[in-house]
Amino acid sequence: MQDWDSIHLEGMGWLGSLIAHELTLREIPFTWNELLPADGWIPTAWQASSGLIYPSGDVQSIDGYRLWERVHACGHMLPYLSRSEFWYTTKAHPNGLRTAPVSTHGPFNQSPFPAFSVDVAKFVRFSRELHWNSRTSTVRKGPRVQLIKAHSHPVRWAWGWTAPAIVMFAGLPSMVPAATFYMRANKYQLFYAVYRHGGPAHVIGSAHIGQQKPKAYTPDEVFRKVMDFQTKVEAISEGMLKIALTGAPVQGWRPMGNETDPRPGVYDDGVMLMPAMGSSGVRHALPLLQNVMAALGCESTLKICEPTDFITPLS
Ligand SMILES: Cc1cc2nc3c(=O)[nH]c(=O)nc-3n(C[C@H](O)[C@H](O)[C@H](O)COP(=O)(O)OP(=O)(O)OC[C@H]3O[C@@H](n4cnc5c(N)ncnc54)[C@H](O)[C@@H]3O)c2cc1C
Numbered sequence: 001m002q003d004w005d006s007i008h009l010e011g012m013g014w015l016g017s018l019i020a021h022e023l024t025l026r027e028i029p030f031t032w033n034e035l036l037p038a039d040g041w042i043p044t045a046w047q048a049s050s051g052l053i054y055p056s057g058d059v060q061s062i063d064g065y066r067l068w069e070r071v072h073a074c075g076h077m078l079p080y081l082s083r084s085e086f087w088y089t090t091k092a093h094p095n096g097l098r099t100a101p102v103s104t105h106g107p108f109n110q111s112p113f114p115a116f117s118v119d120v121a122k123f124v125r126f127s128r129e130l131h132w133n134s135r136t137s138t139v140r141k142g143p144r145v146q147l148i149k150a151h152s153h154p155v156r157w158a159w160g161w162t163a164p165a166i167v168m169f170a171g172l173p174s175m176v177p178a179a180t181f182y183m184r185a186n187k188y189q190l191f192y193a194v195y196r197h198g199g200p201a202h203v204i205g206s207a208h209i210g211q212q213k214p215k216a217y218t219p220d221e222v223f224r225k226v227m228d229f230q231t232k233v234e235a236i237s238e239g240m241l242k243i244a245l246t247g248a249p250v251q252g253w254r255p256m257g258n259e260t261d262p263r264p265g266v267y268d269d270g271v272m273l274m275p276a277m278g279s280s281g282v283r284h285a286l287p288l289l290q291n292v293m294a295a296l297g298c299e300s301t302l303k304i305c306e307p308t309d310f311i312t313p314l315s
Pocket of ligand 1: 010011012013014015016033034035042043044045046047048049050051052053120150151152159160161162205251252253254255274275276277278279280281282283284
């Protein structure tokens with residue numbers, strides 16, 4: 001028997017929306033609050049997040065990837081979740097996965113495993129709208145209220161940008177519309193074009209700039225970075241990727257933590273804090289969500305969903 005009556009979510013960005021989604025599926029009531037314009041500017045990640053879940057070789061990422069695969073197969077989170085082919089320009093498969101490509105076109109190799117991606121901004125906006133009536137102006141506290149601080153507590157930030165775009169892969173007759181591209185100029189420079197169904201078909205992005213104090217760039221500065229992206233991608237892809245921007249670039253700040261971060265799913269005095277998850281807040285979100293639900297004494301819907309079309313599991 002639970003010893004609480006209801007839940008309050010402080011923050012309705014990516015993690016807040018994901019927890020809200022899970023609570024709704026479990027029919028658990030909750031309230032939430034967000035910062036108001038009067039609270040001043042606060043850097044956030046969700047508007048700019050590319051939401052990519054790529055196939056990867058480390059244990060934590062495989063756990064997350066398998067759960068996303070399951071959610072996709074069950075149709076949960078459609079239409080915010082996409083699946084696409086994963087093409088890369090590095091010699092070895094990115095992120096430590098030891099596997100050979102299934103096909104090659106020019107500088108691109110195709111992974112045997114698909115990528116998944118979440119349209120994070122669309123999902124957050126939908127979630128805020130859906131739960132508008134449960135919004136409160138401040139944090140709701142009380143002896144029988146479980147408070148989930150659904151925003152991270154960063155010690156520094158990693159700035160980045162993304163922009164909506166249409167990307168065409170000129171190397172193949174079908175132009176592979178449902179494909180995600182992962183390109184590296186060198187160890188430090190990564191460029192990606194992540195597929196999203198429902199359009200605009202891709203989101204492009206690149207930078208990962210460390211900031212102790214969050215700082216926004218001027219629109220001109222960001223636009224120069226986008227131009228640089230296009231020049232570099234033209235060279236890396238040997239002219240095979242054609243990119244047309246369909247909207248303005250958006251800036252975002254990845255919350256970066258350290259080893260003193262709170263452990264997720266652990267309550268202290270009726271308060272649960274979410275960790276800062278850097279560049280992996282989407283990739284690693286589902287194991288975290290399971291911890292949150294377990295801490296509330298509820299089974300996660302991720303366990304009860306029955307997938308129908310599993311692909312070959314990662315080894
Ligand atoms: C450019 C970019 C690309 C990225 N790409 C990927 C990717 O491909 N794959 C991946 O896995 N991850 C990616 N990430 C990271 C991922 O988006 C983040 O890890 C994730 O969004 C963090 O979720 P969050 O809820 O902690 O923070 P946010 O999504 O930033 O949400 C925090 C929310 O809490 C609110 N808030 C803050 N303080 C308070 C307060 N005191 N009271 C009330 N509300 C508060 C904020 O207003 C905001 O709405 C990317 C991030 C960026 C910026």
